[in-house]
Amino acid sequence: MGLVLFPGDDDTSSPDVSWSYTGFGMFRRWLAQAEGFSLDEMSGFGGQRPWSDVSTTLTPLLNHPDDAGPDLSSAQCAAILPRLQQIADQRHEGSIEPLLQRHIDDARQLVIVLQFCVGKDVDLLFG
16 A cells, blocks of 8 residues: 555546655655755654744645645645755766665656646645
8 A cells, every 4th residue: 555646636647656655754754854854853753843943845745644634735736846846856976876766756756746736726635
């Protein structure tokens, strides 16, 4: 069983991105690290640090229950998109480890899904 992030357009042919629950956790930890903090120190992830202490447009994605909670609106998707694209497009010197390559590929696929949500003005669903 895993997690799928997909547009709320009721079209099964729309783009999506999926992970195992463990994989999604690792992906979000990688994104948090790119933003300069550890997800494990944050409230809701075993730590005490409040989300108000960090400033990132990725917060709605990072501080979201795995497969419950509110959908992300197209406006939230639009806010997340530029920074996620920057992270996905960062250059990495030398060969890339397989796990890092997987995170980059997942970020690029999520960018496609977010662009679709913004373009169609639909929510991003977690399921």
